[in-house]
Amino acid sequence: MSGVDTVRLRALLAERKRSARDVSRSAGLGETALKDILQGRSRSPSINTLSLIAAELDVPLSEFASVDEGLAPARSRQIAPAYLPVRHRVAAGLWLSVEEYAQDFPEPPQAVVPDSRYAEWPQWLEVVDGDSMNLVVPAGRYVHVVDALEMGYAPRSGDIVVVERRRMGGHMRERTLKEVQIGGQGVELWPRSSDPKYQTPLALADADETTEVQIVGKVIGVYWSMG
Incomplete structure (x- = not known):
């Protein structure tokens, strides 16, 4: 994983009128998972964590993160190809x-x-x-x-x-x-x-x-x- 665009992530939350805690919990992650990413406490979140966040926000992972070549893309509802x-x-x-x-x-x-x-x-x-x-x-x-x-x-x-x-x-x-x-x-x-x-x-x-x-x-x- 080469980078997460936290500015874009915050914008997506604002557009959908959702909190970081709500997205984290709905995605099946710890309550502070997304907050930690946004505040820089989680500097290397796994592709699985980011995949779940992308799916919950209904966007492709590339919307807010750059993925090293060879890693599986995120699962996102209505978006293919994808890996579970x-x-x-x-x-x-x-x-x-x-x-x-x-x-x-x-x-x-x-x-x-x-x-x-x-x-x-x-x-x-x-x-x-x-x-x-x-x-x-x-x-x-x-x-x-x-x-x-x-x-x-x-x-x-x-x-x-x-x-x-x-x-x-x-x-x-x-x-x-x-x-x-x-x-x-x-x-x-x-x-x-x-x-x-x-x-x-x-x-x-x-x-x-x-x-x-x-x-x-x-x-x-x-x-x-x-x-």
Whole structure:
């Protein structure tokens, strides 16, 4: 990465009437990620971080940053060609605070492009941590995810989905992979694991006054880490 035009970045924020904190959080980064870039505290932000910011502002990365030849261009909605960033860690049973939850992830394990069948909606990669779905997606793999909320996803039996549970008004979050099964009890979200800890379903109806449960992504591909 050879440079970030902070003046242009500030102008883009003003044009869209958004704060640096809002963009950082919506992009799945730490709350101060963009502010640190603007104020010069983050002098060498990763291409993944800048890709997420560009996608959130709906501009190509070249709009505010120059990229060294050979690096992958940013993913940006409605802009192609593009490579998908790693946006989340999906790990059943691991509750994270908002600060821990929003991490700056490494570069994708390989160049994965958006699926044209879902070109209208945001897509990204998530790294799998844990054994709740190890019979289908072992730990260490990367899943290709489409935004279930923006696409208006309707659950179908057999689909693999990303489920997010939130506690304490969203201050504690957990992301987990599950397989959709629809039966007499409605939509159930099942682990597919060899671990005895993960043998019971999570129901969307489990949401209550203290915990929200929501399908946030549909998995459309799985990739091996390239180390």
